[in-house]
């Protein structure tokens with residue numbers, strides 16, 4: 001590469017994609033043993049949530065060789081390594097392998113000059129999308145021998161195509177020297193069809209001539225960690241499990257949620273909407289069970305929330321759908337206030353649809 005590295009000041013993050021596979025023997029275990037393993041993994045992930053952003057995704061049914069992904073973003077490799085070690089040490093550990101593992105870092109793109117956009121590349125902020133598509137990526141060595149201006153004009157075309165699909169958010173991370181691939185790219189979207197169209201169109205771009213490898217591709221479905229672990233062997237009965245002190249997690253201060261407000265927090269990988277209704281706190285899954293509407297953006301009405309997508313109305317205390325197209329209840333979470341902090345507990349047993 002002939003051009004000098006540009007300024008990479010600012011905090012760069014380590015990014016890890018750990019794809020786990022579950023031994024089929026896990027499914028034959030009694031439910032109480034599986035519950036013990038799921039709880040142990042969820043407790044470990046919760047314990048690391050002050051050091052790592054961790055998002056969980058199920059691949060059950062989308063790939064044959066891996067079952068779930070833990071996407072981790074943090075500042076220290078030690079935290080990533082310790083998390084893997086602690087998960088191995090749980091009751092689920094003997095049944096887990098990691099057939100795919102990708103380590104990367106953030107850095108500004110060589111081909112984006114706008115300062116703001118360059119700064120954005122340094123810090124990843126996973127969104128609320130239902131799907132994540134991930135693949136490792138390697139360019140040919142010829143690419144790196146091309147003059148920067150030539151690469152820039154090809155990348156401009158590539159970027160222009162990407163902008164035609166605003167529903168797809170791209171995260172590019174860099175693995176040069178850290179791992180076998182050069183990049184790990186991940187695309188967040190609610191619209192898999194848009195992602196497919198984008199990838200097809202990019203095949204016609206000139207940059208595609210310089211792709212050496214861009215497989216395997218992982219199609220991942222966003223789920224809270226406990227749902228992800230449930231998806232490995234069907235639905236468990238853990239919703240009725242008793243609350244333990246270890247399950248409570250502080251997710252903010254009372255002052256972060258003034259009366260009448262809502263906000264999104266993460267609890268062991270679950271995306272949870274917290275509502276303050278006249279001083280009473282409620283916590284429910286942020287995803288509407290009808291079609292994934294974002295409930296934290298809904299209208300709050302004395303103990304109810306109305307989904308912004310198609311108007312389903314839910315009781316915040318029980319999660320029951322009362323009006324609209326949603327047939328299934330919302331998951332609710334235990335919530336309590338302690339010393340001006342807001343604490344979330346495990347998901348509650350789901351009410352039966354009425």
Ligand code: FES
Pocket residue numbers: 288289290291292293307308309310311312324325326
């Ligand atoms: S997504 Fe909530 S009502 Fe349709």
